[in-house]
Structures are given as structure tokens and as C-alpha cells.
Amino acid sequence: MIKENIQLDAQGRLRHFLTIEGLKRELLVELLDTAESFAGVAEQAVKKVPLLRGKTIVNLFFEPSTRTRTTFELAAKRLSADVLNINVTASATRKGETLLDTLRNLEAMHCDMFVVRHPDSGAAHFIARHAAPGVSIINAGDGRHAHPTQAMLDMFTIRRHKGAFHKLTVTIVGDILHSRVARSQIHALSTLGVKEIRVVAPRTLIPACPEALGVHVYHELRAGLRDADVIIMLRLQKERMRGAALPSEHEYYQLFGLTEEALEAAAPDAIVMHPGPINRGVEIDSSIADGPRSVILQQVSHGIAVRMAIMSRAMQPSPPGQPATAVSEGMEEGA
Amino acid sequence: MKGIRISGGRVVDPANGVDAHLDVYVAEGRIAALGAPPPGFRAEQEIDATGLVVCPGLVDLRAHCREPGQEHKATLASETRAAAAGGITTLCMPPDTDPVVDSAAVAALIRRRAERAGYARVVPLGALTRGLDGCRLSEMHALKSAGCAGVSNDFHPLESPLVLRRAMEYAATFDLTVFLMPQDPHLANEGCAHEGAVSTRLGLPGIPAAAETVAVATALALVEEIGVHVHFCLLSTARAAQMIARARHDGLPVTAAVSAHHLHLTELDVLDFDSRCHVLPPLRTQRDRNGLRHWLARGALDAVCSDHQPHEADAKLAPFSATAPGLSGLETLLPLTLRLVEDGVLDLPAAIARLTCNPARILGLAAGTLGPGQPADLCIFDPDAYWTLKAEGLYSQGKNTPFLDWELKGQVRYTLLEGRVVHALPAAAPESAAAETGQRQDAHEPA
The missing domain is CATH 3.20.20.140 (Metal-dependent hydrolases)
Structure with a gap:
């Protein structure tokens, strides 16, 4: 739906990674396969591959983050890149420096890739459009719009547990309206061809025209979980209670919290996911978060391999051991 | 009485129900007459509006x-x-x-x-x-x-x-x-x-x-x-x-x-x-x-x-x-x-x-009409001219428009404010650069 796909180069190869929307299934599968080949790196004695040696990657975070930033940092280091972490708090912008000024200053240091998190939707697109040629932009979360690397690590986790996507019913529970994670997950799941995507939340947390996203909307948790193979719980921002979107944590947990009882409605082998950080007792019961169905901690460790795959593919189009042409073939018609 | 004669145009003055090919006579900053010249009128300036629409500013x-x-x-x-x-x-x-x-x-x-x-x-x-x-x-x-x-x-x-x-x-x-x-x-x-x-x-x-x-x-x-x-x-x-x-x-x-x-x-x-x-x-x-x-x-x-x-x-x-x-x-x-x-x-x-x-x-203004005695505010445009909107062709200091590079039909040729020509687009062959890139020849802002 994006008018010009600035994520791909003229050959249809990945140049930036800004949103899942508009990327072809073949490309997503390639990324998951590449991630699979990196998953072993962490078990080696020397946890490094030399793919991005001599490259400089900047983690440019305009919003606080621990997990996403550290997994990006680890991923970059395992690819042998030099990493610079820059946390731009309100201070720089308060001094009047614009986003573009910040970008230009960093570009002057000859960086090869920016991993960007920003509170405004579309910030990563904006930076990609104005970045110098040859500089890759990876979106690490922009406003409510997209968090595509998180979605890819979730797909990786789902594939590892469930195999083929086409038979799966996936239920996403929680604040869809404000969630960039949910938007990217929904695009990834529909591109990968799952059977059904459901979202469960009260009306105040469902965006307008949800059918534009291709999901089925439920307002009752057990109905939404019925026979689901994958359950994704979203973090509930406590601010929502102030903005008249919800009356109380208590009522939310009563109606939409994932408890053992609610989980009974899902398929017996359903997995439970959460992008973290968890609000125990608000959106999920501790016994489930720590229980056998939970794959929450695996999501975190998969994050490193998936981000290694995305960074290496965006910076050099051919994966290890594969000629570049194999990648571009399937992509050309999508360019 | 001296003034401007705007001849041969299609005059559209909706307030007075006028839509006809008429000459417009302007004197002392006001519309002197439509159609026939007022008594004693001498055209100091002639605007040929053949093929153009003449309407209120x-x-x-x-x-x-x-x-x-x-x-x-x-x-x-x-x-x-x-x-x-x-x-x-x-x-x-x-x-x-x-x-x-x-x-x-x-x-x-x-x-x-x-x-x-x-x-x-x-x-x-x-x-x-x-x-x-x-x-x-x-x-x-x-x-x-x-x-x-x-x-x-x-x-x-x-x-x-x-x-x-x-x-x-x-x-x-x-x-x-x-x-x-x-x-x-x-x-x-x-x-x-x-x-x-x-x-x-x-x-x-x-x-x-x-x-x-x-x-x-x-x-x-x-x-x-x-x-x-x-x-x-x-x-x-x-x-x-x-x-x-x-x-x-x-x-x-x-x-x-x-x-x-x-x-x-x-x-x-x-x-x-x-x-x-x-x-x-x-x-x-x-x-x-x-x-x-x-x-x-x-x-x-x-x-x-x-x-x-x-x-x-x-x-x-x-x-x-x-x-x-x-x-x-x-x-x-x-x-x-x-x-x-x-x-x-x-x-x-x-x-x-x-x-x-x-x-x-x-x-609540006495404007927007071509009635005799009204201030001579006029817009004279070529309804058939195609032109492409370019940032360097804009007179406005703001170049922020999503219509850049749109091909637009209808181009202003003359604007008169109280009988004075405040904008005039030199007639240009349709193939020339002026028609292609908008009217502005004297300034080139950096893109």
C-alpha cells in the first residue's frame, strides 16, 4: 500500500527494513531461513561471523529501550560490525536540533546503517528517504506504525514451534490501537499466509476500520481464543487508564487477562507469546508466563539471530553461501 | 474618459448572470461598461482577451x-x-x-x-x-x-x-x-x-x-x-x-x-x-x-x-x-x-x-462582480492552457504543495486590481519553456 517501496532496490533486494507491509512472502521466508543459519552462532565458542567486519552501525534511539537495543547491539557485534549506541533524549531536540540535523551529523561520521527507534509514526520512512545513498535504515519501532524486526522474531518463534503457517489460527490480545508490534505482526502473518488472524480487545483499544488490516475482531476472550494455535498477548500501557480507554486494571484482567481458565479454550498445544515487558497480573497470569506453553524467553533469544539476518541482508544482499541472483529472482516483479 | 479596453473575451459574471463575449471597459479603477464603450472613452491600453475568460478577481x-x-x-x-x-x-x-x-x-x-x-x-x-x-x-x-x-x-x-x-x-x-x-x-x-x-x-x-x-x-x-x-x-x-x-x-x-x-x-x-x-x-x-x-x-x-x-x-x-x-x-x-x-x-x-x-x-464586500461602477478587479485566464506546477514557478514563499508536477488546466494571464494590471503572463508559444515550467522566469529558487 506504500506508494513507492523505498525498502527495496531496483533489483528488489532489501535496502532498508521499515515495515513488513509491501514485502513479499519469499523475502520473509528468506529472512527466516537466514536467521535459522545464524541461530547456531550463539552456541559456538567464538560467537562471531565476519559478515559486517569494518561496517559501522548506529543504534539511534529516540525512545528508551533495553531489550530491543541490546539485542540489536549483540546482533551487530556477532556480525563483527562496530556499534555506536546513541540515545537521543528530549535534550537534543530541546536544543532545537531537528531529526534531520541529527541524521546529517551522524552521517558525517560515515556510518553504514542506522537502527532507529522514534516515538513518531513514519520516522523510519522519513529518515530512509533522506539518508545518504548506501546507508541502510532498520526500523526498531516508530510510533504506532511498525516494529518489523519484532514481528519477524515472532514469526521465527512461531515457525520453530508450529512449522507451516497456513494451518494456523493466531489470536492477538490487547491494545491493538496503540501497538506497532501488533500492526507488524498482522502484516507478517497475512503475508506468510496463516489461516486466520484474530484480535481481542474492548472497542476502545481497536483501531478504526480494523478490516483494513485483514483481521477478525472479538470482544470476548474465550471466543477469540477458541482453537487458537498461537496466542500473542500485548503489553497494556498503564497510561491508557488515565485516558478513559479503560476503567481499571482489575476489570481488564477480569475480561482480557490470560488465565489458565481462559487458555483452556485454545488448542491444547497452543503457544503463548508476549513481546515484553510483561505486566504480570494485568494481561497475563504469572503461572502462564512462566509455564510450559510460554515461549516468551525464546522470543528474546531468537531476536538476536533474526536481527543478524535482517542486518546482514540489508547491508549485503546475498546471504552466506548463496549467490545474490537466487535472492533477486523471486523479487523482481515486486520491485 | 481614458482607460483599458479588454476585448474579445468570454465575460463570465455570475452575480449579474452574464456569460457572453463582450468587451470590458475600465476607467478610473472601476468597471466603466460592458459591451459598448461608455461615451467619450479612449483606450489607453488594450488587452486582447480572445480565447480567454474574463471574470471578477x-x-x-x-x-x-x-x-x-x-x-x-x-x-x-x-x-x-x-x-x-x-x-x-x-x-x-x-x-x-x-x-x-x-x-x-x-x-x-x-x-x-x-x-x-x-x-x-x-x-x-x-x-x-x-x-x-x-x-x-x-x-x-x-x-x-x-x-x-x-x-x-x-x-x-x-x-x-x-x-x-x-x-x-x-x-x-x-x-x-x-x-x-x-x-x-x-x-x-x-x-x-x-x-x-x-x-x-x-x-x-x-x-x-x-x-x-x-x-x-x-x-x-x-x-x-x-x-x-x-x-x-x-x-x-x-x-x-x-x-x-x-x-x-x-x-x-x-x-x-x-x-x-x-x-x-x-x-x-x-x-x-x-x-x-x-x-x-x-x-x-x-x-x-x-x-x-x-x-x-x-x-x-x-x-x-x-x-x-x-x-x-x-x-x-x-x-x-x-x-x-x-x-x-x-x-x-x-x-x-x-x-x-x-x-x-x-x-x-x-x-x-x-x-x-x-x-x-x-x-460583506462589494467585490466579485463586474457591475458598472464596481472596482475593476479582474481575472483573465486561458481556460485551455495546460501547465505544470513547479516549485520554482511559484510566487508564494511557501513551496509546500502536493500538487507539484501536476498538469493543471487553466492559466491566469492577467490580474487587475482596481484597474491596475498587477500580474501579466507574457503570451508564450505552448511548446516554450515558459508554458512548460510555469510563469516565473526571473527567479530560480534552489529545488
Whole structure:
């Protein structure tokens, strides 16, 4: 739906990674396969591959983050890149420096890739459009719009547990309206061809025209979980209670919290996911978060391999051991 | 009697029901006669309007000129020059300057500076509340005496419906028109795009259609009691336009306008986070755009305005929601409205009425007509000329328009203000560079 796909180069190869929307299934599968080949790196004695040696990657975070930033940092280091972490708090912008000024200053240091998190939707697109040629932009979360690397690590986790996507019913529970994670997950799941995507939340947390996203909307948790193979719980921002979107944590947990009882409605082998950080007792019961169905901690460790795959593919189009042409073939018609 | 003869053109003067090939005679800054020359007339200057349309100078109900206070964006001189290039001879300026137009002195300053520039007549709106603070009424009588065509709080919210009621009552005392920007600030909730499929996909904070309809409903309920003339500055939803149509049918003294861009663009133009399409009220659905066209054709919407908001380049260089809303619209008002004729929405006289006599009536001005004795404000345009909008061809200091590189039909050839030629496009062969790249040959801004 994006008018010009600035994520791909003229050959249809990945140049930036800004949103899942508009990327072809073949490309997503390639990324998951590449991630699979990196998953072993962490078990080696020397946890490094030399793919991005001599490259400089900047983690440019305009919003606080621990997990996403550290997994990006680890991923970059395992690819042998030099990493610079820059946390731009309100201070720089308060001094009047614009986003573009910040970008230009960093570009002057000859960086090869920016991993960007920003509170405004579309910030990563904006930076990609104005970045110098040859500089890759990876979106690490922009406003409510997209968090595509998180979605890819979730797909990786789902594939590892469930195999083929086409038979799966996936239920996403929680604040869809404000969630960039949910938007990217929904695009990834529909591109990968799952059977059904459901979202469960009260009306105040469902965006307008949800059918534009291709999901089925439920307002009752057990109905939404019925026979689901994958359950994704979203973090509930406590601010929502102030903005008249919800009356109380208590009522939310009563109606939409994932408890053992609610989980009974899902398929017996359903997995439970959460992008973290968890609000125990608000959106999920501790016994489930720590229980056998939970794959929450695996999501975190998969994050490193998936981000290694995305960074290496965006910076050099051919994966290890594969000629570049194999990648571009399937992509050309999508360019 | 000496003056200008404009010969051979198709004269369209909707206020007087004129649509015919006539000569127009201008003397002493006024229309001297249509058709036959007045007795003793001697043409000092001849304008050959063969193949051109001669109509009243356009009246734009909403154009921000940024002066005083934001001269880095634009000045009265730069924007009135742009108005002349767009065939606009009268423009109405909202009160949100710095300082705000809440005193006679600021209103007088704006008029004086515009007069000194000499390209177009500028009519300010006075602030509805002091400093646009939304609670204390401005000195409306003084503002009216200083030449304000009405009072408005623009997008600045009023503290409560009670303030709105009091402001309407006070304005009605002096027969002042209240210009309302119908957007409920609480429902708009700092959104930046139409709440719908596109805002959902892009994750942009949405402004629901109800933000507009609720504000219109509140205002209409008060107008019904008070009887004040209210003009709705900009409508963006089909539903609100329909509500105005019904209110008009019920005899309420309300008028409404729509921007040229809301008649052509939709929420889909925001895809790609195109900040040039960040406008307020937001671009809405295809259905809304069609509804606005429908009610414009039916007359429930009286006028098309530019909602001109020039910005410096930096104001649009940020992630979508962080950019300043608004587009530079003076120089596209006429061709975008003529496009509605091409699209079969309006015939040419009806389109011109929505740019001339209708907005003039809303402002209470003797403008927008070609009746003998009226000020000779004229727009002479080639209805068949195609041209491509280029940033370097724009006279406005603001180059922020999503219509760049659009091929537009209908090009202003001459603009006259009180009998003076304030803009003239040299006749050029259609293949030449001038016709291709817009009119401006003397300045080349960096792209």
C-alpha cells in the first residue's frame, strides 16, 4: 500500500527494513531461513561471523529501550560490525536540533546503517528517504506504525514451534490501537499466509476500520481464543487508564487477562507469546508466563539471530553461501 | 474618459448572470461598461482577451499570509504577489498572526502593509477571543470598525459552548459574522490524519469525522437560538456538508466553504507519510470528497477557498505528525476549481461564482462582480492552457504543495486590481519553456 517501496532496490533486494507491509512472502521466508543459519552462532565458542567486519552501525534511539537495543547491539557485534549506541533524549531536540540535523551529523561520521527507534509514526520512512545513498535504515519501532524486526522474531518463534503457517489460527490480545508490534505482526502473518488472524480487545483499544488490516475482531476472550494455535498477548500501557480507554486494571484482567481458565479454550498445544515487558497480573497470569506453553524467553533469544539476518541482508544482499541472483529472482516483479 | 479596453473575451459574471463575449471597459479603477464603450472613452491600453475568460478577481476566504510574526514563512508582500498570480484580488486572512488580530491596531497594520505592497486587497478577520485564548471576548466593535470582515478563533479551542454562545450573541449585536472552524478539540485529540483505514495502517493518531459533525451540530443549535450569521470556514466531511444543507433549508443564516484540495485529494494521498498532505481538517475518504463535490454543486457549500498556509521547507521535513499542517494553495485555487468543471461537477459560471460573488457576499464586500461602477478587479485566464506546477514557478514563499508536477488546466494571464494590471503572463508559444515550467522566469529558487 506504500506508494513507492523505498525498502527495496531496483533489483528488489532489501535496502532498508521499515515495515513488513509491501514485502513479499519469499523475502520473509528468506529472512527466516537466514536467521535459522545464524541461530547456531550463539552456541559456538567464538560467537562471531565476519559478515559486517569494518561496517559501522548506529543504534539511534529516540525512545528508551533495553531489550530491543541490546539485542540489536549483540546482533551487530556477532556480525563483527562496530556499534555506536546513541540515545537521543528530549535534550537534543530541546536544543532545537531537528531529526534531520541529527541524521546529517551522524552521517558525517560515515556510518553504514542506522537502527532507529522514534516515538513518531513514519520516522523510519522519513529518515530512509533522506539518508545518504548506501546507508541502510532498520526500523526498531516508530510510533504506532511498525516494529518489523519484532514481528519477524515472532514469526521465527512461531515457525520453530508450529512449522507451516497456513494451518494456523493466531489470536492477538490487547491494545491493538496503540501497538506497532501488533500492526507488524498482522502484516507478517497475512503475508506468510496463516489461516486466520484474530484480535481481542474492548472497542476502545481497536483501531478504526480494523478490516483494513485483514483481521477478525472479538470482544470476548474465550471466543477469540477458541482453537487458537498461537496466542500473542500485548503489553497494556498503564497510561491508557488515565485516558478513559479503560476503567481499571482489575476489570481488564477480569475480561482480557490470560488465565489458565481462559487458555483452556485454545488448542491444547497452543503457544503463548508476549513481546515484553510483561505486566504480570494485568494481561497475563504469572503461572502462564512462566509455564510450559510460554515461549516468551525464546522470543528474546531468537531476536538476536533474526536481527543478524535482517542486518546482514540489508547491508549485503546475498546471504552466506548463496549467490545474490537466487535472492533477486523471486523479487523482481515486486520491485 | 481614458482607460483599458479588454476585448474579445468570454465575460463570465455570475452575480449579474452574464456569460457572453463582450468587451470590458475600465476607467478610473472601476468597471466603466460592458459591451459598448461608455461615451467619450479612449483606450489607453488594450488587452486582447480572445480565447480567454474574463471574470471578477477571485475572492479567497482563507489565506494565511504569516505577517506579522512569521515572516520566515511568508510576508504580506510575497503572498499578495502570489495571490495576483493566482487571479485572486481579495483575500481574507485568519487572525492567528503574532500578535493576534485582537486589536484595531493589528488589523490596521495588516491592511496598510498589504496596500503598500499593492497586489491584492487583504481583509483580516478579528479574533473572537483576546489572544485567541478561548475565554475572554475580543473588542469586536473596534475590530469591525478597523475593517475586519468577521471574527474567528480559527483552530484555537473555545473554553466551553457557553463562550461560543456569548461570542455569537455579542457578534450578532454588531451584525458581525462569526467564522467558525468546526473541529471539536477533544474528539480531534491531537490527531493528524483522518481516523480510518489509512490512519489504522500507518499508525497515525486519527481525527474522527465526528470531531467535525459534533462541532457543526453544536454551532447550528446555537445559531437557531441566536440568529447570528455563522460561516463554517472549512468542511471536510460529507455528513457535515449535509447538515449545513439541511440547516440552510430550515432557513438558518449559515454559510460554508471547502478547500480546493479537499475536493481533489483523499486520505489515500497520505499513504507514504507524505507530509505535504498533512492538512487540517484532514483529507478524508473518497466518499467524503464526493459528498463535498455534491453539496458544492447543490449550493449548500457556497465557496471554494485555498486555505493557503505557506511554510518554510523545514516545517515539512520531519516525521508526518511532527510536521506543520497546511499547504500553499493560492496559485492552484483557480485551476483546481476549473478541474471540477472538467470533471462535470459544476459548469463554468457556477465554478466562478464559488470563487467570486459567493465569497464576497460572505465577507460583506462589494467585490466579485463586474457591475458598472464596481472596482475593476479582474481575472483573465486561458481556460485551455495546460501547465505544470513547479516549485520554482511559484510566487508564494511557501513551496509546500502536493500538487507539484501536476498538469493543471487553466492559466491566469492577467490580474487587475482596481484597474491596475498587477500580474501579466507574457503570451508564450505552448511548446516554450515558459508554458512548460510555469510563469516565473526571473527567479530560480534552489529545488
